[in-house]
Amino acid sequence: MARPHRWAIYCRKAGNPASPLEENCRGGKPAAAVDSALPTGYAGPMLKRLARQFAAFAGVGAVATAAHYAVLALLVEAASLRASLAALIGFTVGGVVSYVLNRRFTFDSARSHAAAVPRFAVVAGVAFVLTGLLMEVLTTRAGLHWLVAQVITTGIVLVWTFLGNRFWTFRDAA
Structure with missing residues (x-):
């Protein structure tokens, strides 16, 4: 069975009859126009959803952090304990908090735990x-205080984990 186009999946999830894509998603098959290009007005709702997800991800991240x-x-x-080792132990605790809250509140993923957990573990x-x-x-090497180093590290890792989890871990299986 062919996988539905990603825009059809977005439209189906939105469940909004007023959505410009709703008519294109009936039966799970997008219209040819949806396959080839985004309809006018589509980027706004998609960016809003992405911004909302990032805000939720950051909120969950604050709790995990x-x-x-x-x-x-x-x-x-x-x-x-040495700061680098303590950071990894703390990271593990934060990771468990992050998985549970992001799966439920940020991405509202329908992907099974059996499929999502290994992907989350890779990210x-x-x-x-x-x-x-x-x-x-x-x-x-840089001689920074452990707390300053952790703040810098957290910012860098935040970008990686959001992108990896958004586009791979919790992307619904088609």
């Missing part, structure tokens, strides 16, 4: 390695 930073601070300050694995490398370089 709070968990991450709390573990990081506790391990560095109370347990005298998180890349982010995990980036976190460790950036924290090590920024604290030991």
Whole structure:
């Protein structure tokens, strides 16, 4: 069975009869015009949805980051653990929070956990390695305080994880 065009999937999810694409999505088959080009007025709703998702992602990220930073601070300050190792432990705690909240609130994905968890793990694995490398370089080589290094690292990793999760992990299977 052929996979539906991605714009048809967007339209079906929108469920808005006033949508300029609604008539093109009947039966799950987009009109030829939808396959070849976006109809006039389509970019606005798509960008609004993307902006809303990014805002939700950032909100969930704030909660996950709070968990991450709390573990990081506790391990560095109370347990005298090396900042790069403590950051990775905190990252793992934040990752669990992130998966649960993003799946439900940000992307409202219908992809099964069996399909989404391995993809999330790959995106998180890349982010995990980036976190460790950036924290090590920024604290030991650049001489930054661990908290400043973590803020910089968080900003870089945020972009990677949003794009990876938005366009791969939680994209609904067709």
